[in-house]
Amino acid sequence: MTPLYQASHLCIDIGGKRIADNISFAIAPGEIVALAGASGAGKSMSAMTPFGLTHAIASGSAMLAGQQLIGMAEKDLRSIRAAQLGFIFQQPLTALTPHRTVAAHLTEAACQAGGARPSHKDMAAMLANVGLSRPEERLAQYPHRLSGGERQRVLIAAALAHGPSLLIADEPVSALDAALRRDVMAMLTGLCRDRGMAMLLVSHDLAGIEQYADRLLLLQDGRLIESGAAAVIVQKPRSDYGKALMAATPRLDEALPPLLAPGAILLEARNISVHFPKAGWRGGWRGENLQAVDNVSLTLAKGETLALVGGSGSGKSTLGRAIAGLGPMQAGTVIWQGKPLPPRARRTAEHRRLIQPVFQDPLASLDPRWSVAQTIAEPLRWLLPAAERGTMGGALVTKLLEEVDLPAEFATRKPAALSGGQAQRVAIARALAADPQMLLLDEATSALDPLVAGGVTALLGRLQKERGLSVLFITHDLALARRVAHRIAVMENGHIVETAPRDTIFSAPQAEATRRLIAASH
Amino acid sequence: MHLDATSTSSLFVSGGLGALFAACHSHEYSPAEIFRLTILPLILRRLLTAIPTLLGIIILSFLLMRFAPGGPFDGERPLAPETRAALEAAYGLNKGLGTQIWLYLSRLAQGDFGPSLIYRDFTVTELIAQSLPISLLIGGLALLLASVLGISAGLFAAARAGMWQDQALMLTATLLTALPTFVTGPLLALIFGLWLGWLPVSGQGGGGAWLLLPVIALALPVAGAVAKLARAGLAEILGQDHIRAARARGVAPLTILRRHALRPALVPVASYLGPAAAGLLTGAVVIETVFGLPGLGRYFVQGALNRDYPLVLGVVTLYAALIILFNLIADLIYGWLDPRMRDV
Structure with a gap:
């Protein structure tokens, strides 16, 4: 299958400092590719910069559906973002504009690629689609009335409203608690499978990646260390870095490490x-x-x-x-x-x-x-x-x-x-x-x-x-x-x-x- | 966020306020519902606290005036004791302080501010009625000018953050806030009135030309402060996550500014303009003196110097009521600018 998005020899620089070096990967329609690595490894920058969403400068090649993104004017890049891409960010609490209602966000998102203004019913359906309860009621609400998980679902609904072909999700669930993480990730991957939408997932949650991503790219200090089928890399990493990363990540199925017996x-x-x-x-x-x-x-x-x-x-x-x-x-x-x-106020320094x-x-x-x-x-x-x-x-x-x-x-x-x-x-x-x-x-x-x-x-x-x-x-x-x-x-x-x-x-x-x-x- | 030259200049031309009103759409709740659910309770709560606040201010000013040395009938030549006693009896100044406060308050409740002790042919109500419109006119125009000028300049500077336009505007704004009106007022009068001869420097002539200099002199420092607040507000908002999210959606820079950034950016401006408006509208003593205008500010100072108790109390009451009113308006504007504030 021809790839939807292909990065070849992609380099990212900020202020003369190279933070991602010679990274190549491709995403086919319907495929989920994860970028993983420690913080500072350059994952978010590599994912976002070709689309003009950071202050960094990208060089090399990044082709989306046959169009070269590197060197494209911001105006053209903006219409590509509007038409073909959906973005989900790490911080659901602050990514919605506080004075605009959920309906206003969804309307803007649905119209961003030139689509018709959605009706109330359409918008309620969008919210129901991402598993938000009482969607009719949510439309009139302002973001601060919603919990973190609810806001993330609204953001996802907005990211999908115009039917993007590629979803860029930067740590989409790391601000949510464990139960919610699983729900939201399952929902996102389900939507990818149903719509044939591709997803570039930036994450440091290896257990999640193993479960949800098709392929995994492991970055260290801006370089691609290892790439391949996600489950294989997580279970049996070949690189030392991969091994260290996997060993540092606690898993429920690992052997219980010994602990000293407690006293009185x-x-x-x-x-x-x-x-x-x-x-x-x-x-x-x-x-x-x-x-x-x-x-x-x-x-x-x-x-x-x-x-x-x-x-x-x-x-x-x-x-x-x-x-x-x-x-x-x-x-x-x-x-x-x-x-x-003694109670708090009467506790002494001792x-x-x-x-x-x-x-x-x-x-x-x-x-x-x-x-x-x-x-x-x-x-x-x-x-x-x-x-x-x-x-x-x-x-x-x-x-x-x-x-x-x-x-x-x-x-x-x-x-x-x-x-x-x-x-x-x-x-x-x-x-x-x-x-x-x-x-x-x-x-x-x-x-x-x-x-x-x-x-x-x-x-x-x-x-x-x-x-x-x-x-x-x-x-x-x-x-x-x-x-x-x-x-x-x-x-x-x-x-x-x-x-x-x-x-x-x-x-x-x-x-x-x-x-x-x-x-x-x- | 980077903005190109055409978008920033068209923003500048359209003016902060124009864009502000264009950004208003709360189509999810009907206006009646918004009023009943959020605005009405706020107004009722404020009225409830306004009454004791006003009472406290009146009583405190009353007592302060009385304990200050001197009285309304002290002049170059002392009055004969019987004349003074007759005057004090006529104005009720010979009664106990408690009785006087009570009498004043009960007359005030009927809308009567009492007689002026210095301008003896006039009641305080008449004096205020004469002078307040001039102060309201000059203050209101200055407020409008300062908002439009300050917000536009602040937004333009924020869109050009770090460039020379930003630095020049902010330097000007700092200068304007630092210069007192007793410097800018006479300076403007000197340049445009005396040297260039374009505008009248004193009094109220025919037409509106006489308004220009006092209004500009009064507006400049406020405009400077508003520009700095608007610039800081917008610069902060433009760095926030929801702006990046809007950019990710491919929204045009000017639309982002108008739709996503403007309202939250203006919150600090609103909190400054509320109390500032009350000050501007109730008369600027310096400006009225410099330009020879019979506004409320001058009566207030005259009244205080001459111990004209009812006049001073009347103006203080009016001023306090306006401050309370404008703080309420500022709160309503907050609620509109940022719905999170409606829930408090």
């Missing part, structure tokens, strides 16, 4: 409840509350990792924050080695030292104006006596940097000069500076790409062994939880519906929510 009970949370006043003046007026965590209890032993898993909005972060004393807690007690911890958090976005959790040394030394200022601090401060920072595998030169750097993985290591070093006995890891690796996340996960495992740390590991990634945690607690709607050791929870899931999560993770 360290922490016990009893009957924790957290609620927030409902947003909007109406909710506040009636004193309505949103029950985020409802009467939840859990225990954590010394040296043990307990994973809290669940969809977005299930209450796992709120529970973690309540236990660590970082967020509100309306009812319940936290017992630390047999003695109750109490707070015991549990240290590491958050999801490493760059957002570091002060951009502080050097790495200042950031790491900050807990010492509050938690160590002044005398010890003066003599030990500098040496301790160096020791902590060493402990998180960063060279001592990093001490003078600012966060802007750190990569995501390095910044997360600094955040971990800061948590360790307080000499805690327990870490609260809230999606600590989910903003990182697989290789970097794998490195950070391995580091956390090593630190747990060396320091005998207990870890409350909050994640939406079941395979990752299986890799790192002794026990897994599944949360749904503010309740823990099931807690079980990692080997039994997958073989014999008890709760319906657990079964759904496991099904969504495959």
Whole structure:
């Protein structure tokens, strides 16, 4: 079959720097091709630049249905985008214009290739087609009234409204939670098969790629490392890079890595409840509350990792924050080695030292104006006596940097000069500076790409062994939880519906929510 | 986002406001429904809070005026004690403060601002009725001019971000905001009135020519501020994901600007113009003095200097009511510019 889109010796440059070098691939009608690789590998740039959607400059050749895109005037490129292409971006929350209704978006999309203005019924059908419930009602709504998953479906409906022959999907589901990811990907691939539409899928989710893509192109530092049938590469990568990438990606069917046996009970949370006043003046007026965590209890032993898993909005972060004393807690007690911890406002520095958090976005959790040394030394200022601090401060920072595998030169750097993985290591070093006995890891690796996340996960495992740390590991990634945690607690709607050791929870899931999560993770 | 020369210049010509109105279509809800669901509750809530706010402002200004030294009947030559007592009795100034406030408020509730103590042949209502139209006319025109000029210049600069046109416009805008009206007013009068002799420099002549200089002098600093806000607003919006999504759909640059970028970009402009409008419309003392116009601002200053209690209170009440009104209008405009704000 003649390819619909063919990139030959494609090179991408930004400001004289080559970020993609000599990449060639072809997509036939109805075919799904995935571009994968670590962040910074040049996947998005290679996918978007030939169509004029980045600031980068493309050279080489990119042919779409017999037309050369490289060097084409922006005006002509624009009409090609309008007529033949559909785009889906990573961020569904911000990709819709806030002051335009769903109907306005769909109308614009349907007319972009010169099509007739769609009727209300047509638009409702478009929404029904992408699995959006109550489509009639959605048409009049503004984007902010829709959830992330609903917005992504609207974007997909808009991308398909003019019947494109090629869909460019840049991480279309990575902002959604596991159950939604599977639904949306299944829907997209189904639409490709039904309409004979081709799809260029940019993703770092290898499990998803194996399942949905026909072919896989693996990029490293802008070069094509490996390409071929997706299932073959994911199962048996030939390149070292491919092997490392696959090994770093947790899978539900991998062998269980060994963990040290936990010790005595360290922490016990009893009957924790957290609620927030409902947003909007109406909710506040009636004193309505949103029950985020409802009467939840859990225990954590010394040296043990307990994973809290669940969809977005299930209450796992709120529970973690309540236990660590970082967020509100309306009812319940936290017992630390047999003695109750005081409520949040009355916890002393010594109490707070015991549990240290590491958050999801490493760059957002570091002060951009502080050097790495200042950031790491900050807990010492509050938690160590002044005398010890003066003599030990500098040496301790160096020791902590060493402990998180960063060279001592990093001490003078600012966060802007750190990569995501390095910044997360600094955040971990800061948590360790307080000499805690327990870490609260809230999606600590989910903003990182697989290789970097794998490195950070391995580091956390090593630190747990060396320091005998207990870890409350909050994640939406079941395979990752299986890799790192002794026990897994599944949360749904503010309740823990099931807690079980990692080997039994997958073989014999008890709760319906657990079964759904496991099904969504495959 | 890159825009070619023809599209930016036609945007510039069409003017920010023209494009703004063209961008209005909320065809999914009927206007009546929008009014009932979002606008009416907002207005009712605001009215509810406006009454205590106004009361507080009136009482506070009343007390401040009274505790300031001096009084309306202090002059070069002291009045005979019995004359002064008779005057104070006539205007009710000999009663207790609480009684006076009560009397003032109850008259105000009937729409009576009381008599002026200095311009004794006039009531405060008459003085305001004489002077407010001039202030409203000059302020309203200045507001319009500042919005059109500022928004157009700001949008043009944002479309040419980083180029010399952008830098020149923003430098001008900064200069305009920095220059006080007591510099620009006389300067304009000097150049166009005295040297070139094109325009009258004082008073209200026949036709509309007398309006030009005061309106321009009043509008320039506001236009500068609006231009900077509009430019910053649009530059921020143009970098957002929904603009890239629209480009991906192949929407033409000018349409993207008009349909997807303009309304969110104008939110900061609206939040600035609300309170600024109240200030412009209730009289600019400096401009009225420079150009010899009998507007409200001058009466306010005269009244304050001469301790004309009812006149000052009347103007303060009017000013406060206008501020509340314009903040309400600004909120309604926010809601139109960005539907997320309707849900608060």
